Amino acid sequence: MTSKQEFIEKLRNSSLRPTKQRINICEVLFNRDKTFHFTINDLFNLVKDETGEKVSLATVYNTVHAFHKKGYLKEIPINSNQTYFDTNVTDHHHFFDVKEEKLIDLKNEDVGPIEIQKSIPGKKIKSVEVLVKLED
């Protein structure tokens, strides 16, 4: 069980004051057993449904972006009209069920080590992400 104090800490670390709206967003994001994938719109609706209080869309965008910048959320590279985020920020990969448009986590140990045998001068590797598309 994540405490409210932890949310406040996360917010302060992200240079955000702990307001009621932002703590509600934290409840939806971090107060759950399993990590999950979401779009801004999903989150916007979940906050309303789960906390019973509404928040403006702009606040959701701002808060999510601040958390992403700080590393509390991970952006999932996928071709979609909407941007997907993940509360699981550890190094891991994804299945994408093309038919159902659903994301499924793929633990890092579920994917063998990935060797990148090419380098670009002056650049270093920041991250390596695998997207496995699924079909029936």
Add this chain to the structure above:
Amino acid sequence: MTSKQEFIEKLRNSSLRPTKQRINICEVLFNRDKTFHFTINDLFNLVKDETGEKVSLATVYNTVHAFHKKGYLKEIPINSNQTYFDTNVTDHHHFFDVKEEKLIDLKNEDVGPIEIQKSIPGKKIKSVEVLVKLED
């Protein structure tokens, strides 16, 4: 050198009549030494610059989508406000230079074999794509 006849064939295979505009788009897409990455907007401008004739944006969208559906173009999963396509439809991966927002091909043999040790009942793997983000 790719011939006009091949473009016509590609178009017919995609259930598109070989019109002047579409052949111009083919010239830009397929009549080059190296494969390349582009957004719809890039292509829209390249057609104008390289063929000297303009084409409507809607035609570019329609043609690209038909080619993508048929498998003549590959969509690159990347978090960007615009959708990126690739004329290289073989199984391969990408570097993404985050700072310069530039894509670089990564041949399949530049990445060691990728073992997916998890499976989803009723689903099979359609593709496995690696995105390597680069920083300075």
Add this chain to the structure above:
DNA sequence: TCCTTGTTTATAATTATTCTAAAGAAGATT
């Protein structure tokens, strides 16, 4: 040539995202 069907185009509509500016809340200082 005529006819049917598919295409192009400019423009409108839609959708995701970002911006703006005014009203309100947080935190520090006294």
Add this chain to the structure above:
DNA sequence: AATCTTCTTTAGAATAATTATAAACAAGGA
């Protein structure tokens, strides 16, 4: 607690990518 400054929320406007529309036009077959 009163006050002050700075940050935040919010609704709505602005922007940008993409998709839909409908009228003028072109392709291909009879």
